[in-house]
Amino acid sequence: MKKIILIVSLVLAYSSNAVSQGYEVGDKATDFRLLNVDGNYLSMADFPDAKGFIVIFSCNHCPFVVAYEDRMIDLHNKYEPKGFPLIAINPNDTIVEPRDSYTKMIKRAEEKGFPFPYVIDADQEIYPQYGATRTPHVYLLERRDGDLYVAYIGAIDDNARDASKVKEKYLENAINALLAGEKPDPDFTTAIGCTIKTKE
Amino acid sequence: MAKTILLLLLFSIIIVDSFSSPPHNIETLDFEEFEEKWLYNDDNNIYVINFWATWCAPCIREIPVFEKIWEIYKDNNVKVLLVSLDFPTQIESRLIPFIENHNVESKVVLLDDPDSNRWIPLVDDSWNGAIPATVIYTSGFREFYRKEFKYDELESIIKPLLN
Numbered sequence: 001m002k003k004i005i006l007i008v009s010l011v012l013a014y015s016s017n018a019v020s021q022g023y024e025v026g027d028k029a030t031d032f033r034l035l036n037v038d039g040n041y042l043s044m045a046d047f048p049d050a051k052g053f054i055v056i057f058s059c060n061h062c063p064f065v066v067a068y069e070d071r072m073i074d075l076h077n078k079y080e081p082k083g084f085p086l087i088a089i090n091p092n093d094t095i096v097e098p099r100d101s102y103t104k105m106i107k108r109a110e111e112k113g114f115p116f117p118y119v120i121d122a123d124q125e126i127y128p129q130y131g132a133t134r135t136p137h138v139y140l141l142e143r144r145d146g147d148l149y150v151a152y153i154g155a156i157d158d159n160a161r162d163a164s165k166v167k168e169k170y171l172e173n174a175i176n177a178l179l180a181g182e183k184p185d186p187d188f189t190t191a192i193g194c195t196i197k198t199k200e
Numbered sequence: 201m202a203k204t205i206l207l208l209l210l211f212s213i214i215i216v217d218s219f220s221s222p223p224h225n226i227e228t229l230d231f232e233e234f235e236e237k238w239l240y241n242d243d244n245n246i247y248v249i250n251f252w253a254t255w256c257a258p259c260i261r262e263i264p265v266f267e268k269i270w271e272i273y274k275d276n277n278v279k280v281l282l283v284s285l286d287f288p289t290q291i292e293s294r295l296i297p298f299i300e301n302h303n304v305e306s307k308v309v310l311l312d313d314p315d316s317n318r319w320i321p322l323v324d325d326s327w328n329g330a331i332p333a334t335v336i337y338t339s340g341f342r343e344f345y346r347k348e349f350k351y352d353e354l355e356s357i358i359k360p361l362l363n
Contacts, residue, residue, distance in 0.1 A: 158316075192285050
């Protein structure tokens with residue numbers, strides 16, 4: 001009996017670990033090696049000169065992502081030259097959500113002419129470490145002494161559906177703060193988005 | 201000729217009829233209006249408030265669960281509200297067709313408030329903005345659920361709250 005209780009509590013302990021909250025601002029972020037739409041694997045280590053990264057958990061099908069695609073392109077074009085390239089990661093299970101398949105990612109990247117990498121978290125191992133829960137979900141990373149640290153988590157701005165009515169550009173303000181050697185404020189925001197799709 | 205006229209007449213009756221069917225009116229609320237009207241009522245009702253959108257696949261799967269709860273418990277003071285987060289530009293093109301095609305009978309409102317960073321934490325501190333999400337409350341009980349409900353699960357929460 002004791003043995004069973006031990007096993008049960010071990011299982012409970014394990015499962016509560018499995019749903020850990022992911023990164024908070026200030027945490028060290030992991031690099032990854034994920035397949036890009038150009039057919040090559042991509043890591044943040046491939047960008048030795050970057051001061052940091054705009055990592056956005058993204059996908060093809062979510063209307064909130066689609067509403068932000070043009071703004072993502074602008075962000076990359078504006079901040080990649082300043083040392084903050086954008087990397088979009090599709091975290092969705094492509095059997096549960098076929099519209100987010102690798103082939104359809106390639107198609108979407110071509111249609112929109114994404115200037116940034118669009119990689120797939122095919123084993124769904126990266127998004128849980130970051131703690132991403134929805135698309136789009138932004139993690140702004142800053143490189144210090146060769147390591148990457150989370151500087152901002154959340155939304156791109158305060159109006160998903162209408163770029164012309166944005167009042168606060170949370171992400172841009174956060175990058176500008178880092179470029180000025182300051183801490184982003186706010187460093188955490190939230191927004192409506194599509195749940196990341198996993199097998200049940 | 202007479203036959204053609206008759207046919208035309210018939211067609212026009214059909215067309216007029218399809219236009220004259222009562223249109224679904226979707227009440228559109230900003231967060232303050234929604235909060236005041238729906239989020240903190242202190243009466244004898246049990247409120248099941250679900251945040252969803254027509255583009256959200258798990259939300260769509262879950263709608264019949266709320267419909268069934270409402271159908272079975274509507275006479276036991278259970279109020280179901282489906283809060284759509286669809287874009288306001290898609291009320292006519294997506295939301296109303298969805299409600300009509302799926303014969304949704306629960307009350308649907310549209311929450312039209314783009315600055316979600318401001319209001320999401322006001323619904324619940326633990327909400328990360330992913331949908332579906334559901335608030336269930338009555339006097340002495342308030343819980344927030346970040347999940348897709350199965351019927352039995354939802355019923356097991358509602359049942360102990362019934363008077």
